[in-house]
Amino acid sequence: MNGKHALRNGILWGLGFALMIAALYMVFIYVPTEKHTGIIQRIFYFHVPVAWVSFLAFFITFISSILYLWKRQTKWDAIACASVEVGVIFTTLVLITGPIWAKPVWGIWWTWDARLTTSLVLWLIYIAYLLVRSLATEPAKGARYSAVIGIVGFIDVPIVFLTVNMWRTQHPTTIIFEGGLTTPMLMTLLVCIAAFTVLYVLLVIQSSGLKTMEAEIRRLRIIKAE
Amino acid sequence: MENLGYLLAAYTVIWAVVFGYILFLQRKQRRLQRQIDALKGSIEK
Amino acid sequence: MDKDIPTSSTWAVEARGIEKTFGEMRALRGIDLTVSRGECLVIFGPNGAGKTTLLKILSTLIKPSAGSVRLDDIDIRDKPAQIRRRISLVGNQTFLYDNLTVFENLKFYGKMYDVADLEKRIREVVSWVQLESRLHDRAGTLSRGLQQRASFARAVLHDPSILFLDEPDVGLDPHASAMVSEILESINSGSRTVVMTTHNLEQGLELGDSIIILDRGRVIYEASRQELSGADFRQIYNQYTETGR
């Protein structure tokens, strides 16, 4: 880590911290309670940004995977893999907070709604991504194979979403936004999305940095073996 | 207010997992840094 | 088949700075080698020296981590299909399908290489390896030695100008080995360039126009046939591969 990186990371951490505090303040104090579903609706302000980040993460993986296969620079592989790691963690959170939200509102834990089901399918695809990486016979092969999965897995997203939407149509948004999205609600949502996006960027920087360190260790081990 | 428990549960899970992950990354970073230092040290000798 | 070999370079095989790393293992650490057209290069070296990896890189099967390979003066990254048409590889695996007959195997590979007048060509190569009587037997029922001969037939089917042989007589009984030696002696005839690896010092010395010894991913010794005449190569080999071990 050189000075420039340290400065950038410092600014990002500061920004992320400030945004998170602002988000917490807005969610719990600033924004008025929604009339129809009550206090539980406040899960919305974190559930939606977490879901957004998980899609963003897999999109970034898709782009980095293409760039890796094209340019063959390890940094793209490191970003793709780090992004999947963060994406899987956030998808897990979507799959946990979704039912916690659904239970008090609809009285059921799980609903086969398009968004939740797509998240579940994505979770399974990217778990497979991480498995292939760890089970590849050689790191270079693992990088190539996971890039392929990062590409063919992501183009499945719209098809899965469309299919599930046709299969079981149950739209939670109509229930949440019966009164429409008021300005304070929208402001709160946007701040939360910004906060989680910065958190995502920070986590990817941190995690891809570890991949670079692992590569460095491999390099040093080779030198040592000489 | 009866759903406060669910709300708290959801937030607790999110923060627990995120902090857990950050902690995991930092411990791993420290471990890898130690390995790098050890390797560099043994190469210089 | 296009036979027009560009003549701007005299090298049939030209490798520069070949490196290959598998994970934490450096299989090859900077290999430079050249083979003139029509010559035979023999690569010796102990197990794990990187011989097979080198042959796979030269024959386009593996991409090197660094360095470049030119075959018949074409960079193998530029026109892989054109390159593959000119080369062939006999490995210690035969690439044959056990449940197809020798004939069907040859027909399959012949079609993949667009061999003209295929059936006639199959008869030619089969008589060259003296396998006529077993032509319609399934490859899986053949002994290791016979399979290796079928593998040679497969390799020369499209009349490659460069042939890579990876320990062609490993695991063969003495009789089959002698048969393979005979084939090897005739394979280099004409303008065909051969690069082969072997453990068999006598055979390698007999066939090679030049030889190199590979150890732990490096060329540690190279000489032409003239330079070697009269020298005790076994002593040289042992001396080079055992120093520093």
Added chain:
Amino acid sequence: MNKAFTKIFTIFWKDMLTEFRTREIIISVLVFALLVLVIFSFAFGTGADMTEMTAPGILWVALTFGGIIGLTRTFAVEKENSRLEGLMLCPVDRAVIYWGKLAGSFTFMLAVAVVVTPIFLALFNLPIFLPRLALVIVLALIGFASVGTLFSALAVNTRARDIMLPILFLPVVVPVIVSAVKATVTVLAGAPWGDMLTWLQIMIAFDIIYLVAATLVFEFVVEE
């Protein structure tokens, strides 16, 4: 272009010929698919009301899991005796190898479906001759083969290769399975064409997208 087709057919025919000799893929997949059919019928019952809802599901579970067994073999065969290296040495575009293997796995799955489906229809006392069902099966199996051939080549180079293929394959083909089941429901209910159009469209879109995508990325899976 013409040459590419000849070579795709050459690879395809080589796989057919091998299979005629041993019948190891078709027979094992067929037995497995029939077993799934029977076991699931026991598990869910075959009452008239059950038939309408669960029968299509049972058929597609049988064809999906049978397909996985067949796809596992697609590249396992080439891995033995390093034959994949022999194929890779051939002066053909890597996409040609993909399409050749794809044609083979599609044909094997289709052959199994041709036997399993009438048996399934008979077991559930449904009409045997259903041309619309044939269309659904063909579209779904193209989807299976397009993704399955790519992942089969990928899985043979990992440790735990037998389990890797289903783990990769199943989540990606979720849209095909859902559409195939839904389309089969409409066929068996005798509903008009319009009702199954959506599902056919999804499968066609899936097939085209994955045939193109897999053709483009296949070389990155087989190169070393």
